[in-house]
Amino acid sequence: MIRQYELVEKVKAYDPEADEDLINRAYVFSMKAHGSQRRASGDPYFLHPLEVAGILANMRLDTGSIVTALLHDTVEDTVATNEEIHKAFGAEIAQLVDGVTKLSKLELQDAEAKQAENFRKLVLAMSKDIRVLLVKLADRLHNMRTLDAIPSEDKRRRIARETIEIYAPLAERIGMNEMKDELEDLAFSHLNPDARASIVRRLSELRLEGGESVPGVLEELCAVLEENGISASVTGREKRPYSIWRKMQRKSIPFEQLMDIMAFRIVVSDVADCYQALGIIHATYASIPGRFKDYISTPKPNGYQSLHTAVIGPMRRRIEIQIRTELMHRVAELGVAAHWSYKQGGPEVEVETQRYRWLQELLDILDQAQKPEEFLEHTKLELFQDQVFCFTPKGMLIALPQHATPVDFAYAVHSEIGDTCIGARVNGRMVTLRQQLQNGDQVDIITSRTSTPSPEWERFVATGKARARIRRFVRLQQRSQYANLGKALLQKVFRNEGYDFTEKAVEGTLKAFKAMSTEDIYASIGAGNTPARDVFAQIFPGHKSAVQKSQTGDDANVVPLSKARKTQPRGHGQPLPIRGLIPGMAVHYARCCHPIPGDRIVGIVTTGKGVTIHTIDCETLENFYETPERWIDVSWDSDASNGEDHVGRLHAVIANEPGSLGTLTTVIGKNGGNITNLKITHRSIDFFEMLIDVDVSDVKHLTHIIAALRATPVITQVDRARSG
Incomplete structure (x- = not known):
């Protein structure tokens, strides 16, 4: 266990202006507050906040973060209150501690709702100060390091899954790759221990087989660079088991085909040397096509910069090489913590938070989601790590998850652009809104002020922000439709009973129906929850109808809007079976x-x-x-084929012999088709060529008819006609 003076000395070593007194007071306060509490492992509970503080000190964070780490569990797990923290350590520390504190004391009905509510609060807190997330990640890292002490396997797996789905992606989003890798690997050991053990065993065998090769590769790379006047530090690092397993799953390849199990890192003094070193490596060794990536000219959204390439290197080994400067290396390992301003408070914290636009996107999702569980679902979509990088026509970089579409891109640029999107050009070519985007695509979104989101978009969008916005629009649109229908139904009752309809009359029923506005009442009528005649009776309680309405009255035949399209036949004036x-x-x-x-x-x-x-x-x-x-x-629409026929046009070639036309019509009739038009377009001594219009329900129905016709001897060719 790190001692009090050791923690202070570690912080003072990188930040001489650190508030030593504040750290000491927080140390004593936390130790007294936790007292004799024990963790599941049997260790004193105070060891946990102390280790969390040590993790942050290794990351060279500021005094406020260290103090928050020491105090982060006092409000949740001891009798200490946030008011005491505020009084003893100030408003800034109290706000940070409150942001990290989980809602474990909140009695929610199920674990998923509790997890979602906890995460909602974390997002709100870290949007105000990114240090909340740094402390929370360090807290989760130490908990994962000691997860074996929890006796319940189900609980261990639940914590591990939460870590790999939420906290590891959050660490990746702020560039803390070392922490992300460790969190993923620790979670992997609990979620799939057999797979991890197998990969660890293969790595051990690989080390034994190539024990001499790694030093040899390092030595040769250093010599090649030095001969060409480049001063560099060259190191090798082994991929973690989870990273190897995920790549094997994603590419469906065996362990032996992975070429970047060992990656070699070249660290040079400046950007010019990065590109010069790359040129030397490519001039010396054969590069592997398709494996070069330039993250210096186009950094990742979390600030990561490096050159990546793969070559047939020393000793004819396929190796991956990363080339970066010292500053790039620190950012790659520690992300936001690498360039943290140690001055407490001030504008630096706000500027640092603003660097990560995804935080604002999570807040947008929080605003659009209807309940915490929905927010959590959208957030998991938003944190996908496999990304594609696309550009606006002005060169702005937009990072999206794999399988993202132009609709996702539009919402990533701005919510209003997403809402009014009607089309897209990708690399200058018109595409459908469903098309999946690729790395490097330039996307130009076409908008219209009169356009609105289509409910159909939710089926193919890949980002949480887009899905949350579309769902919100659908909810509002559905309510508007219900309200319009409900108002029309109520007006009809007024007319049938000989009264003039007025909004003022309906306003008098708000209290009786516990509604906030007349629109609430109309929406309830349209949804079928409140009969229109009940509202009329509330307005005119003494009214007696000339003819008492029975089950066949006005409202008996009213079908709620949500069911109308399924129960009413489509005819003239009915809605077409098309969404959007x-x-x-x-x-x-x-x-x-x-x-x-x-x-x-x-x-x-x-x-x-x-x-x-x-x-x-x-x-x-x-x-x-x-x-x-x-x-x-x-x-x-999902029920487009129910209750309505559509014209499918066929192009057929049949033998010019007696009975062939009758055979054709019989086959179509036996398979449920109805010929509505037939035109012979060409005739010869042996064959007739014709166009046939057939009423069918859908593509599947037409396909069955085509298959039956192709199986008929007198029909030599039949295809779906695409023109004419």
Whole structure:
């Protein structure tokens, strides 16, 4: 256990202006507060905050962080209060301690809700001061180092999963790679001990086989650089077991095919030497294609900078090499802690927090999420570590998780751009909003002031921010639809009973229905929760209808909006089975491609006709590439194939012999199709070529008909027609 004077000396060694008295008082306060408390391992509890302080001192953090580490469990686990902390150590320390303190005393119904609420508070606290996160990460690191002492396997696994899903990604986001690697590996040992043991065994065997090779590689790399006038420090490091396992899983390759189990790091004095060293390495050894990455000219969002390359190096070994300056190396290992300002308080803390825009994005998600569990779900999406880096047309770098789409990109730039997005150009080419982005893509988002988010987007977005914003819009839109329907139903009851409808009359019922506004009442009626006649009866309690309404009355046939589209047949005036359109918009199906449910589709705004629906591969779309503002991202409703037929057009070639046309129509009829139009486009002595319009329910239905026709001897060819 580190002693009091040793902790003070360690801090004073890197920060001579550190407040020695404050650290000593915090040490004594914490030791007295925890008293005789013991941890699960049997060690004195005070050992934990002391070790957390030691971890932060090794990271060379400021006095406020060290003091917070010593005090971080006093409010939660002892009789000490936040008021006492404030009185003894000041407002800044009290705020930091309160930010780190977990809500373990809050009685929530289940573990997931408790975890979500704890994390919500952590995000709010660290948005005000990033040191809250640094102390929390050090706290979690020491807890993981001592996790074996917890007797319950389920509890150990729960803590390990929380660590690998939330805290390790948070450490990565602020550039603390050493801490991230250790947190992941400690969690891995509890979540998949057999896999970790297997990789550790293979690493041991590898060390025995190549015991002489690593020093040899280091020696040769140093000699090559020195011969070319580069002064550098060259070291080797072994990948951690979890990092190896994750790469094996991601690339589906065995242990033997990994080329970067051992990585060699070249640290030079300045940026110019980085590129010169890279040139020397590539001139001396054969580089492996596709493995070079320049994170100096394009740093990662957390500030990481380095050159990465892979070569067939000394002794014909495939090795990975990282080249960076000393400052880059410190940032790579310690992230935000590497360039921390030791002056307590002041603007440095605020500036440091502002460097990490993802913190603001987490706050945006917190604002949009309906409940803590939803916030936690979106946050896990936001913290994915496998990323793609894309650019705006002005060169601004946007980091996104893998499988991100232009919609994710739009929301990452700004929420309003996401809300009004209607299309996108990627590398100068129009793409659909579903297209997955790749590293280096330049993305230009096309917007329209009248556009709104499509509920369909939630199916393919990859970021928590986009999903939270879309869900919020859908909730508000659904409420608006319910309110409009409910108001119309109430107005109908007023008309049927001979009264003029007024908002003022409805306002008088707010108290009776425990509503905050008339819109709440309308929404409740539209959702089917409150009958319109009950509201009318509350307004006119003495009214007697001329004809007593029974189960066949006005409200008996009212179908809540949430069920209306499933229970009412689609006919003239009914909503089309397409998502992403503005209510009431005129819609037509393109005759060039005849889209049917199951096809990927896109909408094109057509002058005088509203929106025309095309299949995504329709050749006609080439005519609209220069007018992207006319494109609308749409998709079929989930029940688009129920209760309505759609025209599928077939191109067929049949034998010119008696009965062949009758055979064709019989096959189509037996498979549930109805021919609505048939046109012979070409005839010869042996064959007829024709276009056939068939009513079908969806793509699957049409595919079955095509398969049946192809199996018929007199039909030599049949395909889906895409034009004409």
